[in-house]
Amino acid sequence: MTLKPLAVRIPEEIEREILEVAEREKVDKATVVRTLLEMGIDEWRKQTALELLRDGKVTFAKAAEMAKLSFWEFADLVKQRNVEWVRYTPEEIEKEIKEASVAESK
Secondary structure, X not given: OOOOXXXXXXXXXXXXXXXXXXXXXXXXXXXXXXXXXXXXHHHHHHHHHHHHHHOOOOOHHHHHHHOOOOHHHHHHHXXXXXXXXXXXXXXXXXXXXXXXXXXXXX
16 A cells, blocks of 8 residues: 555544544554544445435445445444335345345456
8 A cells, every 4th residue: 555645634632533543553653543534434434325325326236335335234234324215116126135135256
């Protein structure tokens, strides 16, 4: 993985939080910031996928792909976060499952 420099201005409180994490984890500030960015982006992907699914803007399979989770991992996430998304007929649900199975096998 190639690392690219990124300069940002942050409030002092966030810098204190970063330093606290760095000290606790015994790593440098850059490692803390990279880790927290990755965690934040990961959560953002999941939240966005869940919102789009809930609003009926994407299929279940597409939402799982957006969240970068397997079909079953995404199903667990949907259940954990109590997202209501089923507005389909039984035939449409069967089609979704088939599409997801095909996508998962790729």
